[in-house]
Amino acid sequence: MSKPKNCITPTEAKQLQENWMDTRALYIKNETGSEDVSNVFYTVEELEEYLTYVKNESKKQGIDSPGIRIYFAAYNDSKSKKATVFLAPTEGDAASSNTNYKLDPLNKGVGGWPPAPYKN
Template identity: 55%
Template structure:
């Protein structure tokens, strides 16, 4: 029996629509600017994410921690492609401060060529 999804999950149909909107409204400009397509999806294992969440919970004492996801770019000789990182926060409100005492999570697997949702 499949469990009920968490409250903030969206449907597969909504996810496809959102991703299509991103491709139509952002990916084209990024490709024009870079001269080639960029990555648009990242893969982390469930174990990697769980280890990170456990690390954040253990490293946050006085606040309910949150996770803020930042879009980023390497900008190095190795890669000019996009990346993202997950940054721990000191709270769960929109303006919560980042927890700079803990390291962000990066190093996910970037899909190449990009895989459309």
């Protein structure tokens, strides 16, 4: 298998993450008074399992080319107030595709703590 066309270099990734840390992460820290996670970890197995679920269940709904939308989110309970992300299937493979609310989103990734920059 060849490298996917939308891959970026580690240098580009580092710059994008620095942009986040220098702007949004700084605002979050100033507003909440504490640092927040800057990455969320899933195993390859968890992602493959979820993508298989989305592909199979979407096909049953007549959706041949689903997409995945990644939402930024935050907990707000007694366990955590930290940031997270969740993955939600879409009804097509275009950025404008509707979210498929008939399938469950994926959450419960592990937030990297303490926040660690992407370095190359």
